[in-house]
Amino acid sequence: MYLKSIKFVFVLFVVFLSSFLCTSQNIKKLLKKGSIEDKVFKSTFKYEPYGNAIFVKVLIKGKTYRLLFDTGAVTAVSPRMVEELNLEIVGKEEVYDLGNTSKNLNFVKMDTINLNGINFFDTGAAVLDIEAVKDFKCTGIDGFLGANFMRNAVWEVDMVKHEITFTNTIDAISIPEDTPHAKIFIGYDGTPAITAYLGNEKLYSTMIDYGYGGGISLFSYDFKKLREENADIKYVKSNGGSTVAGVYGDIKTSTTYKAIVDSFKTGDFKVPSTLMSFGQFGSRTIGAGFLKNYRVVLSWKDRKAWFIENKIADDQIIFSGHGYGIRLENESVFISSISENSEAEEKGLKINDKILSVNDVDFAKVTDQKWCEILSTNRPDKVKLVIQRDTKQLTVTLEKKVLLSN
Template sequence: MKSLLKIAPIIFLFLGCGGSKLQKVLSSGSVVNPSFTVTVPFEYRQGLMVIKASVAGKEGDFILDTGASNVFSKELQQELALQPLDSEMVYGVHGAGQELEYASVGSIKIGDIDFVNTITAIHDLNAIPEIACINVDGIIGANLMRKAIWDIDFKNQKITITSTEDTLDIPVNHKAINFFVGYQGTPSISAKVNGITALNNRIDTGYTGALSLSRVELQKLINKNRISQYIKGNGSTSVGVYGSGKPEPFYHGIIDNLSYGDLELHNTVVSFTGLDQKLLGLKFLKNYRVILNWNIRKAKFIPTTPYNNTEVSTYGFGPSFKENKLYVKSIIDGSSANENGLKIGDQILAINEVDFSTVTQNQWCTSLQNGVVDNAAKTINMTIQRDSVITKLTLNKTVVLQ
């Protein structure tokens, strides 16, 4: 069962244009150690993986993100006195962009492995409330990760980083997938979606959702009569380094047969959003032990828990935080929110007698962590305000897709 998150999945993804200055230097860097193996723990914060790393002798907390290049906070850059090499326009997965400076980092140590002379972008991570909640110094991205083999044990929250797979215990029944490498190092794989090929699906540990395809893939399925069960919504569905994505149509559908290489899934819920958002996110990946080997360009998936995502149950709305207030940012057609007249832009004043008329940053962080309402609840009472008119609504959690 998929109970739809009422808080949008967080996505960190930098996309540049072909031939850019940043693109040409992102492959730089190396590992000092000729042969190495180290196992380090990680923790989950707001659904994302956070590891310890030492930069020029200073230990900090970093999101581990295969869908991004390295990013340092402005505070860390200033503390380390990093001198920018240049600046570049970079873009998030939902199209928003910003010109960022980037710099070379002499040393990033994870455990006793020393990654030297890699590139990092510099960004004000505290400018986005959802990212500020995570309280990190930056992002360790794929341009660094590609210099080693990463064995990510999501169940036991540990990562083995090694120079050779010979150090790893890999079951013979693992599922192997060939991947392609983007300029920033992100591993991308091909998929078969009800028999139709979809290229460039990114293995993205910076996406807290499950499986996502673009609206282009959905239209192909519709045109070829390869999908019969799907629902539509409208609004913003994700948060990136430049804030929330723009309002647009999005969909959830049931895919009868979905395969990534040897890995096969059946009757699986997939989200369709954006024009190029094809992602395998943490809600899916954490059901496996995943080994990413950039040397031979293979991903190996070892199941640890059953992945079961066959329906969508939801109240039908998603909230956003702006200027100490909560607003409705998305609505799903056919849901209780839709049928009761809730609209994008409505201010949320209260849910189940909890006052949201004024919301602090800390309260928003708590909501991100725990949810705006108890996910086990079947009914909620809402008070909203629209154009100075206050209205009370009762919403039921319903199965809108199965």
Template structure:
């Protein structure tokens, strides 16, 4: 089973854009077109840590891009150095951890996904090495919402397939349900979701997050007070999920619910947590084959079989910094890791067969598949080496 310590890898890479040039970002982001209005393409995708990686072509070379409805189109600094795309504007981005950074906006003359070619697309130049998690994924950019709006898409993670269409008719299914969505100046997608007897409005559909459902503290507290969701687990420490890569303090509540619904389509064992962005991540979206109809502003959802399961958790997440090395970023109180004595900021020397003092690195851990039983060696706050053994278990019994 995939290591669950990085389940919150990304939670909406981009949230807010501001501009510092004569061309405003909301105008620049609307540039571009399709080379052909008649497309019907199927592209094989890779699912890595519950995130979608899409092969794209630029100037005859294939790159790995993250598929992310919660962010604009982006290229790496390396691609910009190679292609020298025309500078359109300068501005700032604000990532999911609310860190800010100045970026350049450039015009990408041509980018192809399968046989579909997108022309004159606006992209920000991102640093995908700043966050260790993104660096380990080896992505070169983001297929973002301003590029997606030019056609219709079907995401079928059961078949590892992404389809691009001129007409949504090619993806119609009588068993699917349709949900209207709204979009903003960044072309983000927002829908309403029922949780118990409550309706949560304007939830971001965010394929750039591998979480499930994220709610604000206020909404989460209201659902608790109305006994729609049960008493939560608490995760404390720090997190490092945004594109800018700076770690921020973390206090998060986590629970599970059997009352999340799209219209009458009910879902079981849905993880709900607090976060700075109210969103649906790919931990939930992957339960459906989803078609995005930009022209009519509708999502068509077909529930996939055998997608409801109780994941086993390590109960902690590891991070990396040059100062600390590999360390425990956060721990979920009540988990086996917490009960065994694992705490935030412990320096990690070993985990399972990986030995970070003898050449293994953070990316080795990122790709590591743990078994049910975990072995860790850390250095505690007193400088002592400590050994721990514990089992992964679901947070929900």
């Protein structure tokens, strides 16, 4: 299944990085403990693309598992993997997702993980019931290959060729002269973050996150400050908020914005004009939807990220749509957000309208499998919605329109 839905963004932050959280020393040691084969190596392999997500295969105790490549999280495995591999629970920790929803999770240690012939040792992992989250279940993945696993090597990610290269030394990677780079700051769990600027505003702890399928996502108050600097900035406001997949279920945000921004930079890397999102998530994030335009090199040892232009970005930025978001609740689909000046707003759709059908496709009872099919299907330019509002049934036809362009 090739997932194209905007809703399906891998927004998994298994450990919230703020230093004030009471993280046990045992878990901190576990997440820092891993190591790699003591030899000179350079390994390149093709990964499985899935929208903007990266799936890789690893070998553990002779069994092959399919994991999400996720620099924005610690490594995580499913309870099924724990049972199959007979892994011992070595500790518990309170962890958080983007909605700041917390839960105590078990942690395990895997003696050896083999990636493309190279062995990684003593990797700590959270035990996460991935199938309990509908959107993650759609992918059929077994877990997450996280930043604590990656911190012991240098990584080059090429989303144009669908290739990953990893090596024990930065000297093995070809980086052109004058390639822009930024200093990265490493959380105790290995997650890499940068300090950035949005206009004149300094932004700390902006995560480089290949586990998030969107582009650059910042806080709502970052957008407020940006507008104070530039009142003429073009943007679209969505009321009610979008719905995204978190560790413990869907996260409902309130008001979100999309804007065309040309004043974002980190280190000596000035980002070209790009479409950015602003909401109320638990972290600032640079996701795979933006990183795919670059051959990115990450070195935990050198504490640097290089951004090698890999794809000439289109000067024309166009954001179009029908102007509504959806959520699944108790096998029913509801309107979760409405964008201002969209067809959805103009035709009178309201948040919490229940969708009974779309283009004569029945939405009356949406199973997990049907939800996966909905997420994997692009909306056509014209949609006919039959909705229920209180005791009334209404039919609304919407045309896709340009909501934002430069």
